[in-house]
């Protein structure tokens with residue numbers, strides 16, 4: 529996904545639990561929820577949740 533803050537960085541969230549870190553996801557139709565939150569430690573340092581396809585800033 530593209531970082532929602534507007535910095536246009538491409539973010540990769542690993543969904544395979546063979547590799548760390550990874551995110552749990554729930555796909556409900558076309559809307560996705562991710563857990564835990566996405567916390568960028570570099571660049572824009574955005575911290576947000578993806579819940580029901582929407583960004584929730586921390």
Ligand SMILES: [Zn+2]
Pocket residue numbers: 531532533534535536537572573574
């Ligand atoms: Zn950003």
